[in-house]
Amino acid sequence: MKVSRIRGLLTAGLLGALLAALPARAQVSAHSLFESANEKLAHGDYMGAVPDLRQLVDMLGDSTTDRTVAVMEGVYFKLGVAHFFSGQFAESEAVFDAYLRKYRNGRYAAKAALYSADALRFRGRLRDAAAAYQAALKRYAFNRLLECDVYAGLARCRLAADDWAAAVEPLQAVYRLAPDLMRRNWAATLLTTAYLKRMELEKIYPLVPYLLRPDSFASRSVAYNVAALEAGDLLYADDLYRDALWIYRLVYPHDVLTGRSREYLARLESLADRLKRSAGDPRRLMRVQESIGELEAELEALNAIDNYDIELQTRIARSYMELRRYREGRELFLYLYEAAPAAVAEESLYLAFVCSTQIEPLDEAFEIGNRYMEAYPAGAFFDPLTLTMGQLYARLEAWPALIEHLTRTLDIAPRHESGAECLLLLGYAHFMEEQFADAAHRLRTLLTAYPGSDLAGEAHYWLGMALLFDERYEDAAGAFDTVLAQYPESRYAESAAFRRAVCDYGESRFEAADRRLAAFLEARPGSRVAGEALMMRGDIAGALGRLDPATAFYRQAMDDPNLNIELYNHSAFQCGRILYETGQYDALRRHFAAYLKQRREGANIPQAVYWIGAALWNSGEQAGALRYYSAAVAKYGGDRGALGIDMILDEWVGRTRSAEPAAAAAAWAELRERLEAAKRRDDRVQILRLKRVMLYDPDRSEAARARLTDELLREDNLPYAGPAVLETMLDRALARGREDFAATVAAYTLETFPETDTALEARMLLGRRAAAGAEAASDHAERQALYDAAIAHLETVRSVHATRPEAAEALMLLGDVYRRLRRFDEADARYRAVLGVRAWRTHWPAALYGRGECARERGNPLEAAAYYERIYLLYGHYTAWAARAYLRRAECLRALYQNAKAREVLQEMLADRELAALPEADHARALLKELDG
Amino acid sequence: MKHAPSRRFARPGLAAWLVPLCALAAPAGAPDAPDTFVQTAPVTAAVTVEGAERTVTLVGRAPGRVLFTVGEDAVGARSAIEVDRIEAVRFDLELDETEVFRDLRRRNWLGAARRLLPAVRPALPYLDLPANDAAEPALRAGDGFMRAAARRADLAETPEQEAFVREQFETAYGILTQAAAARFSPVGALAELKAAQCLLALGKTAEAAAALEAAEEPLPGDAAYGLYWLARAQAALEAGAHRAALDAAVKSAAFETKDIDTFPDALLAAARAYESIGNPYRARDVYVEVASVFPGTDWSETARRRLAAILDRGLTDAEEPVPIKTVFFGLKEDMNARARELLAAEDALQEEETE
Structure with missing residues (x-):
């Protein structure tokens, strides 16, 4: 923002234009000349008064009579003034000099000295003028008003010579003496300009209130505004944004400067006209005229500089931003x-x-x-x-907004400079929205389009996460392997190592998962997911029947403060269950006593209480156990989510069966009393909870139990039912053939208690139901939708509850569903997963049969025949599966034109008396007949 | 007060000025209904109509018209002229601007206001007249009473002092509501907004809010822009709407930096709002700014008080997160140190003056 420095703003010489031509005059007497001059001066006709006054001087100037000399003092002075305001400064100066020689201490001596100095200034003799002002100040005692004029004149001499430093002192005097706002403002503005040029910022601020006024001289002064702009620029260039801002804000915009100057010029011209027409204060007129001259010069200077408003505002805005x-x-x-x-x-x-x-x-x-x-x-x-x-x-x-925004962004700018970042964010957002396939798509696009991107490691990791959560464990494992191999220093490497083990776990490769977890924990014992890894090792050990290591892993996991409450509870109760089932009751008590003592937020206190009671009971402290339970039921019974209370009640019922009849009767009486009390309180949670227990009341008739069941199987109970009640409703509904209602209960359970065992049962029910429904559906779309629903439920069971027996059933059902959908790879992978877990060996014949069916339906009877053969060779005692396997193998051999071999297989089957009695035997005989025939 | 019906100028001997005025005056024989006239104290004014100026005595108002008399026939020779036909009015204000300036230099707002009020009082009923020269001093008078009251409000302890403050605000409000009629210039809008500020100070927040709601929103560059948003900021602060207050104060301070009547107050309002929304760092910065840029003023005193409170309570002791660029280029400025230096320098100055 460089503008040329404005010089010579305060030039003089403007008065001449005001005056009209001198009129002709007649020869008159001294008195009439005097009268005439006064009359003209009273109307501002200074030039007209000059001849009268000059003639008076010529006539009487040399007189020595006291009276005339006294009268002529005024005439001399007026003649000087008349010349002055006629723009005849040399003449004016000569007259005032003559006056001062004649009337050294006269009435008008001070004013004459001032006019004389002013005249010198207007003639451009600035040095002489300045000396004259200074001499006048020394010699004469001015009133405040005139003293202000003297200093103003002196300041103008300095400024006209562009000597801002020397102007400061007289300007300070004007500022101090100014009798009105206008002159003080003028001085304040010019002082500020001088300080700005010397970067004396602290001296500026006391003057600021004068600068920020609508009529401020600052709002019209180019010199001031240019100085402020230049000072601001210097500060800004030195990164002194705060000081730059404070100075920039003092600058009046170019448009304002122009507008105010024009407006003020018009006002001054109007005022000057009025003053000229009336007999006013001539020095006031002089000041106004001088201001007009200055203003015209300002406007001329303003036209010479470019409009800086936008740049100024930009710098102010940037300064604010920096601050x-x-x-x-x-x-x-x-x-x-x-x-x-x-x-x-x-x-x-x-x-x-x-x-x-x-x-x-x-x-x-x-x-x-x-x-x-x-x-x-x-x-x-x-x-x-x-x-x-x-x-x-x-x-x-x-996340949805992010997806919409960046999708639109990449549509508009496919070559976005931060395309990799955008895709990573998109992938992450899709992941957070559980849109795993979309997430994987975005991340793969990133890896393909930006192969050398710094974000590749991160992208591989999140791709792995998306695939993992999409239960595509094999693919996820590949992504995590890439992170571990190619980005071992990445901040995601640690998590990737853990997730890689999870992939094995998800694929039911428990031994492999455990090896990875062990290696992970050894390499990164302080990892934030160490607790989770330990818990998973516990789950695996439990699933593989290694119960002591399992409890040890769970306890270690619980010691990790980073383990979230959900996983913490899982570890605690899995460990407790093992301790109970292995009869380690003292250990069980200590385990849950520690759990209660720790009392982490979100801890399941009633369930822990249940286990302590169970430990007490089994340790021979029955009375203590019942007291413990009773207190817990009273305390937590109104909380439908307190699963432990239902477990306690179940335990209570179980204990009464083995208790003395009198004790059992007392226990049931207490429960009945609790139920009545709950009804009186209209405590619907407790009512449902106790009604469920009353189904086992030995004193209740079958009819009464049926009525209780009716009361339970109502949809309006759902909002008050805890997991145990829901489970009972589910079972009883199925028992009564109310499958639709059972499905309603199951759906509600999933929605309300998705993390419970009841939810697992509900999910299985819905999965089975959907799969069966799909089989029966005639409409293609309906069938596909049902298959999709079945897959969603069953995949969740097999991954979330991967070590539970239900996971095996889910995998088998999934295999069947995928096979129906002719998605043989996925089907085969599910059957294979079942075959990988020893604990699920009861499912192995079915799983092998499934693999065989996959091979057969793919058109590979040779491979299929091998699977069928393995069934009857290895699992012959599963006669139903063996019979089906024989028959299927024979069919495959026949399809391979190996009729002799097929005949042998069938004969072998029919030779087994047990197999020969099964329905498959009839098919075998018919086939054999065909082969023989 | 009731008046005789107006009569037409028809007498010979009146200056040429009267011709256009006569032409514009109400027609003879068309008297206004007596109850529509309001008599005022007579006030001399030079009225310009169709380019011609004439000195008359204004004596009353009727809807859309001004009653006046001319020359020696002032009593009983009233005429009327439509306001729309008047081009300018110059009142014969008996005002010593030098004395007013002296009061203002000493921050004696009440003194200045008391000098201005007698001069403009006769003209108050005529402030709506086009291009009149009394509107601006009337605004200054109202502003003077308002500033004096605001200054004393902080110090008032006794019921008498509080009543005095209230009285000053009410006086200011009375003057400003009349000055608000001056719609020919920014004075009207400014007076309207200052009147709303008086209502706020008098605790009439609902009335103030309604007045601000009714006020037309100015554009950046309009004379009333800074005051409009300042008043809105102050109203929002009173209502506890701190973010709205901050937004309004920022508008005022960002766009109106050349109005000493609003700029420092807007900065203080912004600083107060920053404090209220829990950003003591920015509040500190703005208080430092006010104390630095307006030294020796009431605004500076207020800023210093608040700044000292923030520093004493250690609200800005904790490191404020800064943009990485600032750290990298070593541009970080220790504003706590700068604030403490500012306070210490001022304290030293005060001690020196005391000695």
Whole structure:
């Protein structure tokens, strides 16, 4: 913002233009001359008065009579004034000099000295004028008003010579003496200009109140505003944004400067006209005229400099931004967006966005960002802006908005400079929205389009996570292997190592998973997921029947403060269950006593109480156990989520069966009393809970139990039913053939208690039901939808409850479903997963049969025949499966044109008396007959 | 007060100025209904109509019109002229601007206001007249009473002092509501907004809010822009709407930096709002700014008080997170140190003056 320095602002010589031509005059008497001159002076006709006064001087100037000399003092003075205001400064100066020689201590001596100095100044003899002002100050005692004029004149001499340093002292005097706001303001403005030129900023601030006024001289002074701009620029260039801001804000915009100057000039001209017409204070007129001259010079100078308004506002806005005054910055940048030329407007809108990103709430940041995207789809800042918006959405965890925004962004700018970042964010957002396939797609796109990206490691990791959560364990394992092999120093490497083991676990490769987990824990004992890894080792050990290591792993897991409460509870209760089943009751008591003592937020206290009671009971402390239970039921019975209470009640019922009849009767009486009390309180949770228990009341008739069941199987009970009640409702509904109601209960259970065992049962029911429904469905779309539902439920069971027996059933059902859908790879993988777990060996014949069916239906009877053969060779005692296997193998051999071999197989089957009695035997005989025939 | 019906100028001997005025005056024989006239104290004014200026005595108002008398026939020779036809009015204000300036230099707002009020009082019923020169001093008078009251409000302890403050605000409000009629210039809008500020100070927050709601929103560059948003900020602060207050104060301070009547107050309002929304760092910065840029003023004193409170309570002791660029280029400025230096320098100055 460089503008040329304005010189010579305060030039003189403007008075001459005011005066009209001298009129002709007649020869008159001294008295009439005097009268005439006075009359003209009274009407501001200074030039007209000059001849009269000059003639008086000629006539009487040399007189020595006291009276005439006294009268002529005024005439001399008026003649000097008349010349002065006629613009005849040399004549004026000569007259005032003559006056001062004649009337050294006269009435008008001070004023004459002042006019004389002014005349010198207007003649451009600045040095002489300055000396004359200074001499006048020494010699004469001026009143405040005139003293102010003297200093103002002296200051103007200095300023006209562009000597700002020397102008400071007289300007300070004017500032001090000024009798009105206008002159004080003038002095304040010029003093500020001088200080700005010397960068004496601290001296400026006391003057600021004078500078910020509508009529301030600062609002019209080019010199002042240019000095402020230059000072601000220096500060800004030195990164002194705060001081730069304070100075920039003192600068009046070019437009304001022009407008105010013109407006003020018009006002001054009007005032000057009025003063000229009336007999006023001539020095006031002089001051006004001088101001007019200055103002005209200002306007001329202003025309010579470029309009700096946009640049000034930009710098102010940027200074605010640097000072973290983002609100102010945003307002100004938005203004610039509207007011500035296109190039500046675009950047201003972007910077308004940048400021907005620092202001909560972020709504306006998004609004401005979207405005930019609309206005400048090919803009210079499109890429950083859109990426930042995406990051802001991520910070707010507004995943759908992020997906929509970055999808649109990449549609507009497929060659986005931060395309990899955008895709990573998109992948992550899809992941958080559980849109795992979309997540994987985005991340794969990133890896393909930006193979050398710094984000590749991160992308591989999140790709692995998306695939893992999509239960595509094999693919996920590949992604995690890439992270571990190619990005071992990545911050995700640790997590990837753990997740890699989870992939094995998800694939039911428990031994492999355990090996990886062991290696992981050894390599990273302080990992944040160490607890989770230990818990998983516990699960695996439990599933493989290694119960002591399992409890040890669970306890270690519980010691990890990073283990979240859900996993902590899982470890605690799995460990407790093992301790109970292995009869380690003392250990069980200690285990849950420690659990209760620790009392982590979210701990399941009633369930722990149940286990302690169970340990007490089994340790021979029955009375203590019942007291313990009773207190727990009373305390937690109204909480439908307190699963432990239902376990306690179940335990109670079980104990009464082995208790003395009297004790049992007393126990049941207590339960009945509790039920009545709950009814009186209308405690519907407790009522349902106790009604469920009353189904086992030995004193209750079958009819009464049936009525109780009726009362339980009502849909309006659902909001009050805990997991145990829901489980009973589920079972009883199925027993009564009310499958639809059972499905309603199951769906409600999944929705309300998704983490419980009841949910597992519910999910299995829904999975089975959907699979069966699909088989029966005639409509293709309906069948597909049912298969999809079945897959969703069953896949969840096999992954979330991977070590539970139900997982095996789920895998088998999944295998069947995929086979129906002719997705043989997936079907075969599910059967194979069952074959990998020893604990599921009862399912192995079925799993082998499934694999055989896959091979056969794929058109590979040879491979299929091998699977069938393994069934009857290895699992012949599963006669039903053996019979089916024989028959299927024979069919395959026949399809391979190996009729002799097929005949042998069938004969072998029919030779087994047990197999020969099964329905498959009839088929075998018929086939044999065909082969023989 | 009731008046006789107006009569037409028809007498010979009146200056040429009267011709256009006569032409514009109400027609003879068309008296206004007596109850529509309001008599005022007579006030001399030079009225310009169709480019011609004439000195008359304004004596009353009727809807859309001004009653006046001319020359020696002031009593009983009233005429009327439509306000729309008047181009300018110059009142014969008996005002010593030098004395007013002296009061203002000493921050004696009440003194200045008391000098201004008698001069403008006769003109108050005529402030709506186009291009009149009394509107601006009337605004200054109202502003003077308001500033004096605001200054004393902080110090008032006794019921008498509080009543005095209240009285000053009410006086200011009375003057400003009349000055608000001056719609020919920014004075009207400014007076309207200052009147709303008086209502706020008088605790009439609902009325103030309604007045601000009714006020037209100015554009950046308009004379009333800074005051409009300042008043809104102050109203929002009173209502406890701190974010809205901050937004409004920021608008005022960002766009109106050349109005000493609003800029420092807007900065203080912004600082107060920053404090209220829990950002002591920015509040500190703005208080440092006010204390530095307006030294020796009431604004500076207020800023220093608040700044000392923030520093004493250690609200900005903790490191504020800064952008990485600032750290990298070593641009970080220790504002706590700068604030403490500012307070220490001022304290030393005060001690020196005391000695």
